[in-house]
Amino acid sequence: MALRAALRTKCALSGFLSQPSSSSRHGRVCASTVLAAQQRSNSTSSKISVDFDQSTGVAVMHMKSPPVNSLSLDFLTEFCISLEKLEMDKSCRGLIITSSLPKVFSAGLDILEMYGKSPESCGEFWKAVQEMWLKLYSSNMVTVAAINGSSPAGGCLMSLTCDYRIMVDNPRYSIGLNETQLGIVAPFWFKDTMANTVGHRITEMALALGMLYSPAEALKIGLVDQIVPEEKLMSTAEQAMAKWLAIPAHARQLTKSMMRKPTVDRMTSKREADVQNFVSFITKDAIQNSLRVYLEMLKKRKA
Numbered sequence: 027m028a029l030r031a032a033l034r035t036k037c038a039l040s041g042f043l044s045q046p047s048s049s050s051r052h053g054r055v056c057a058s059t060v061l062a063a064q065q066r067s068n069s070t071s072s073k074i075s076v077d078f079d080q081s082t083g084v085a086v087m088h089m090k091s092p093p094v095n096s097l098s099l100d101f102l103t104e105f106c107i108s109l110e111k112l113e114m115d116k117s118c119r120g121l122i123i124t125s126s127l128p129k130v131f132s133a134g135l136d137i138l139e140m141y142g143k144s145p146e147s148c149g150e151f152w153k154a155v156q157e158m159w160l161k162l163y164s165s166n167m168v169t170v171a172a173i174n175g176s177s178p179a180g181g182c183l184m185s186l187t188c189d190y191r192i193m194v195d196n197p198r199y200s201i202g203l204n205e206t207q208l209g210i211v212a213p214f215w216f217k218d219t220m221a222n223t224v225g226h227r228i229t230e231m232a233l234a235l236g237m238l239y240s241p242a243e244a245l246k247i248g249l250v251d252q253i254v255p256e257e258k259l260m261s262t263a264e265q266a267m268a269k270w271l272a273i274p275a276h277a278r279q280l281t282k283s284m285m286r287k288p289t290v291d292r293m294t295s296k297r298e299a300d301v302q303n304f305v306s307f308i309t310k311d312a313i314q315n316s317l318r319v320y321l322e323m324l325k326k327r328k329a
């Protein structure tokens with residue numbers, strides 16, 4: 027409810043995909059300049075910026091929340107607002123999600139939202155995570171993840187909700203659902219999303235061991251669809267997008283829904299219980315202790 031209220035308030039306050047301003051009142055301008063301006067629009071919030079090209083119907087969402095694009099409540103709220111607005115704009119048919127930060131696509135859920143927080147805060151946070159997943163996994167747009175850095179846990183989940191994943195081929199980057207390494211358990215809908223992509227057995231091993239894969243390994247198991255050099259990432263994403271957009275929209279959307287609906291329905295039917303499960307699990311002393319140890323390890327690794 028809090029997320030929905032925040033979405034309503036923010037939507038009302040901010041103009042999204044701000045109308046391109048015509049510069050004609052400042053005198054004569056080149057027609058192609060005006061056309062280009064009319065065909066592109068930009069929206070920026072503190073953690074997300076969106077470039078929308080009306081000539082292609084494709085928006086690029088840049089995650090820009092240093093240091094690691096962790097999915098905090100604020101980040102998720104902004105993310106969902108941006109997504110909802112794009113979804114409502116009938117001229118937007120495709121979305122590419124990428125990171126503006128070097129080396130990191132997204133570090134996954136913000137651990138500080140789960141550590142030392144009240145049950146109420148944890149519950150609100152979890153609802154926002156559910157909302158992000160639901161919106162992305164059932165989006166009518168073609169969604170492409172352009173993964174230009176590490177993408178553990180919730181970052182991997184975000185990528186998995188997209189229709190197509192392209193990752194930069196840099197062995198320093200990794201991707202996977204590594205929750206067990208933090209002493210926590212990926213919820214059933216994280217597991218379902220991964221199993222729908224790479225199959226049951228690979229998911230079982232990957233989750234149990236908290237596996238993080240290099241781009242080449244991720245390609246091998248089908249966790250990503252393509253790996254490319256960094257400089258080719260966006261052009262490859264645009265090419266993939268064009269291929270998906272060439273399919274008649276109703277046929278593509280119905281097929282997507284047919285493939286994903288059982289997973290979406292399972293989650294939505296258990297949504298409340300899932301929040302309760304998360305809150306009671308994450309606030310346990312033993313789990314809080316595991317998160318503390320993991321946070322300390324992250325800090326030590328840095329030192």
Ligand SMILES: CCCCC/C=C\C/C=C\C=C\CC(=O)SCCNC(=O)CCNC(=O)[C@H](O)C(C)(C)COP(=O)(O)OP(=O)(O)OC[C@H]1O[C@@H](n2cnc3c(N)ncnc32)[C@H](O)[C@@H]1OP(=O)(O)O
Nearest residue numbers: 093096133134135136137176178179180211213307324328
């Ligand atoms: C049976 C019932 C089950 C019910 C369900 C119950 C529970 C499910 C619960 C939760 C599911 C959670 C999914 C998640 O997403 S958990 C998050 C997992 N994420 C990670 O493990 C990533 C950790 N981070 C890293 O590995 C690296 O930071 C990374 C490779 C992403 C980047 O490395 P880099 O060297 O560039 O940066 P660092 O120096 O490591 O980090 C900089 C800074 O950022 C802090 N930080 C990193 N990740 C996070 C994060 N996820 N949340 C919050 N903060 C993060 C890091 O500590 C550094 O901070 P500081 O030292 O500068 O203060």
